[in-house]
Every structure is written in structure tokens, then in C-alpha cells.
Amino acid sequence: MNPIWPFTRRPSEAKSAPSLVALSQLGEARWGSREGAALTRDGYLANAIAYRAVRMVAEAAASVPLVTDHEGAARLIRRPQPDGVAADLFEAAYSQLQLTGNAFLEGVQLSGEAGISALYALNPAMMRPVSDARGWVEAWAVRERHGERLIRRDGETGWSPVLHLKLFNPVSDVMGLAPLGAARRALDLHNASADWAKALIDNSAKPSGALVYGGHGRMPPDQYDALKDELEGMYSGAANAGRPLLLEGGLDWRPMSLSPAEMDFLEARHSAAREIALALGVPPMLLGIPGDNTYSNYKEANLAFWRLTILPLVQKMAASLSVWLDDPFQTEVTVRPDLDRVPALSAERDALWARLEGASFATGEEKRRLAGLQP
Incomplete structure (x- = not known):
């Protein structure tokens, strides 16, 4: 409960002055940034719906085996790192695609050996494109602990050791568009509703209001100070939730904000959660969000999730690897998903x-x- 008090008393000679009413207009909504770091912080790290949706997409896509007839490429895909497994590498790449719209894989070549010896996922937040005079990316600058490391294209073939996967972005020719960025407003609404609910619980689970003095003139100073101390000590905070408030001396409580029922609080949260799931390509039914009747059963929703979200991502990864691995292995490499498994x-x-x-x-x-x- 947040009572509104006239903390600055007027002089006694102003008692007969007419009452003034202050009207406030609805302020402009404040939306969060669409940058990758902000989306990761507000979505993946602070929102359960976005976290679970990104995890579902990344883990499902990484579980699809990628196969090829080329022996060297097959060995690389099966064990991309000396101390890592393929599932961890591809899960990181698919997660970055959902969070930032970009994923970077660096191929490490050892001197004297053909092909690629290892694959490593690079953090998109650490990547900076280096363009030539025409705007084409000729190198990638990787920010490290001590300065930047520049990864250039091969001078003869033009092959880049960095494989850049991105989602279509109509406003940028270099960097991709994050799916979570399209759901930024729903994400802010979902997070703000959680913050508001927590603040309401900490405030005795009661909306804001005002105590109106109905007596003649102004409240005596001693009664004013006593009532203020009583409200702060006995009726504020979650520990005092539900304690009845005794009004006397002409006081009347008038609420000055909407209650959760009047705001349709739960439906607003569910609607925002459905928009977040929609942007990430996950049927809300799979996330346990009520009120979604798009699919008749769970099996149908799961099949749509795989066909419309997972398989396009996996096929995009396989096609990109196929073209990218041709030059280092000096032959045509075809990578395909093994859908039979x-x-x-x-x-x-x-x-x-x-x-x-x-x-x-x-x-x-x-x-x-x-x-x-x-x-």
C-alpha cells in the first residue's frame, strides 16, 4: 500500500484556499534494446519462457545427426574438438542463432595437414566485421582478453576460416536478425508484469491508493504524524499482508490504481508468453501455456515444431557446412541430416x-x- 500524503504543509492562512486536482497523462512506454547482449540478459537469463523455448530449439536441432560420405568431414563433424562433442558445439550455434540471429564457427587448420582439424563456436558479441571499400566482409575481428584477433580470407581462393550463419535481416546485409528481437515488446511486457506482481506482493498485495481526510479543514499535525508512523510500521511490506486497517477520524481509503483482476493480469502474461513462443517457433502447447487451441493434441504440436522450426534450421546448417568444407578438403563435400534417426x-x-x-x-x-x- 502506497498512501499519498501532503508532506509539505501549507500555512494556516491558506486553509480556505480552493482544492487543486493534479491530472497526469499516461507516459510513453519504454522498450528494451534489441541488441544481442540485451536480449540475452532480459530473455535467456531472466525470462523462463524465452529460456525454455531457446533450449528446446537448440537441443532438438543439435540432436539431429549430420552425416557425409567424406571420411575427413565425417570425422570432423563427429568430433569437432579434441575435448568436446558435436552436440555441445551445434547446441551453442543454434542457441546463438535464436538469441542474436548470428552464429560463427571457426575452422582450425594445422600446417601440413589437409582439411580442417577442429571447429570452435565463437561468441557473436565478440565478432566485428571488417569490410572493404565496396562493403564486402574481408575479415572478422575477434575481441579477446588482450586486444583483437583478425581472421582474414585466403588470398588465393577467398575462403574464410569463419563460417557465418545468419537469419535474414532486411535492414542489414552483414548481420542477421534475432528472432527474440522480434518479440522484444512481448518480452518486456512479460518481464514487467513479473516485476509488478512481485512489487504488489511486497506491498501487502494491495494496489496503491490514498487516505482521504473527510473532516473540516486539515488533519491536525499530531494525528498526521501518528498515522504516518503507524502505516509505515504496521501496514507496509509483505510481512503485514492482510492486516486490517482501522480508519477513524473521518479517514476514507480510495484506491488509485487498477487491481490485478481489472487488468486481466494472467491473460496479459499468457498472451505475452504466446508471442515469445511464436517468435521462437515453439508451439505454446509444448511450453504448457494455457489458452492455445491451435493444435488438437500434443502429438500434432510436436510434429509441427519439428517440421516448421527444427528441420529448416538443421538443413540450413547442413547446406552451409557443405559449401564451406569444399575448399579445405579440396573436393565436393555433401553434409545432410539423417532424418531416419x-x-x-x-x-x-x-x-x-x-x-x-x-x-x-x-x-x-x-x-x-x-x-x-x-x-
């Missing part, structure tokens, strides 16, 4: 095999090709 797509795979089994007009090799299998 994805449990979520087993029902679709079984239906495809059943249709191919009944296709008597196709040969065995044609059926294998239609199923995506090797001859």
Missing part, C-alpha cells in the same frame, strides 16, 4: 515405407532412392 519423425517415416512397399510399379532401387537411402 529422429524419433519424432518415425510416424511419417513408417507411413512413407508403407506407401513404397505397396508401389508395385517401382523397382527396389527406385524405392530406395525415394526413401532417401543409398543405392
Whole structure:
């Protein structure tokens, strides 16, 4: 409870002056920054909905195996680092794509050895593009503990040791657009509602208001000081929630803000949560957000999540790796996702095999090709 008090008393001769009413206009809304560091802080680190949605996308995409017929590239993808596994590397890359719209992989080449020996994920917050006079990126500056490290393209082939994956950004030709940035307003609304709820609980779970003195003239100074001390000591804070307030001497309580029910507080939070999940490509049903009837059941929502969100990300990663690995391995490398090892797509795979089994007009090799299998 936040009573409003006339802390500055007027002179006694001004008692007969007419009452003044101050009206305040609704201030302009303040929205957070759309920069990657701010989105990571306010979303992934401080919002449960955004954190869980990003984790679901990254972990699901990283669980899809990437395969290739090239022995060296297959060894690199299976074990990209001497002390790391592929799941950790790709999970970091997919998470950065959701948070900042960019993901960077650095290929380490050892002298005297062909191909790439290791892959490392770089933090997009530490990356700075270095462009030439025409605006083309000719190098990447990586901010480290002591200065910057410049990673340039190969002078002969133009191949870059840095693989840059980005999501389409209509306002930038170099850096990608973060999906969480499109949900910035919903993210701010969801976080602000949590802060408001916590402040309301700390304030005895009662909205702000004013104690109106209904007596003649002004309240005597001794009564004013006594009532002020009583309110601060006995009726403020979460520990005093629910304690009844005894009004006497012509005092009347008048609320001056909307209650949670009048604000439709829960529905506003659920609506903001649905927008956050929508921007990240996760059906709200999978996050346990009530009020979403887009899908008839959980199985249908999960299949849509894999088909519309996970597979495009994985195919983007596979296509980028295929083109990027051609130069260092000096041959055409084709990286593809092994969808037969994805449990979520087993029902679709079984239906495809059943249709191919009944296709008597196709040969065995044609059926294998239609199923995506090797001859």
C-alpha cells in the first residue's frame, strides 16, 4: 500500500484556499534494446519462457545427426574438438542463432595437414566485421582478453576460416536478425508484469491508493504524524499482508490504481508468453501455456515444431557446412541430416515405407532412392 500524503504543509492562512486536482497523462512506454547482449540478459537469463523455448530449439536441432560420405568431414563433424562433442558445439550455434540471429564457427587448420582439424563456436558479441571499400566482409575481428584477433580470407581462393550463419535481416546485409528481437515488446511486457506482481506482493498485495481526510479543514499535525508512523510500521511490506486497517477520524481509503483482476493480469502474461513462443517457433502447447487451441493434441504440436522450426534450421546448417568444407578438403563435400534417426519423425517415416512397399510399379532401387537411402 502506497498512501499519498501532503508532506509539505501549507500555512494556516491558506486553509480556505480552493482544492487543486493534479491530472497526469499516461507516459510513453519504454522498450528494451534489441541488441544481442540485451536480449540475452532480459530473455535467456531472466525470462523462463524465452529460456525454455531457446533450449528446446537448440537441443532438438543439435540432436539431429549430420552425416557425409567424406571420411575427413565425417570425422570432423563427429568430433569437432579434441575435448568436446558435436552436440555441445551445434547446441551453442543454434542457441546463438535464436538469441542474436548470428552464429560463427571457426575452422582450425594445422600446417601440413589437409582439411580442417577442429571447429570452435565463437561468441557473436565478440565478432566485428571488417569490410572493404565496396562493403564486402574481408575479415572478422575477434575481441579477446588482450586486444583483437583478425581472421582474414585466403588470398588465393577467398575462403574464410569463419563460417557465418545468419537469419535474414532486411535492414542489414552483414548481420542477421534475432528472432527474440522480434518479440522484444512481448518480452518486456512479460518481464514487467513479473516485476509488478512481485512489487504488489511486497506491498501487502494491495494496489496503491490514498487516505482521504473527510473532516473540516486539515488533519491536525499530531494525528498526521501518528498515522504516518503507524502505516509505515504496521501496514507496509509483505510481512503485514492482510492486516486490517482501522480508519477513524473521518479517514476514507480510495484506491488509485487498477487491481490485478481489472487488468486481466494472467491473460496479459499468457498472451505475452504466446508471442515469445511464436517468435521462437515453439508451439505454446509444448511450453504448457494455457489458452492455445491451435493444435488438437500434443502429438500434432510436436510434429509441427519439428517440421516448421527444427528441420529448416538443421538443413540450413547442413547446406552451409557443405559449401564451406569444399575448399579445405579440396573436393565436393555433401553434409545432410539423417532424418531416419529422429524419433519424432518415425510416424511419417513408417507411413512413407508403407506407401513404397505397396508401389508395385517401382523397382527396389527406385524405392530406395525415394526413401532417401543409398543405392
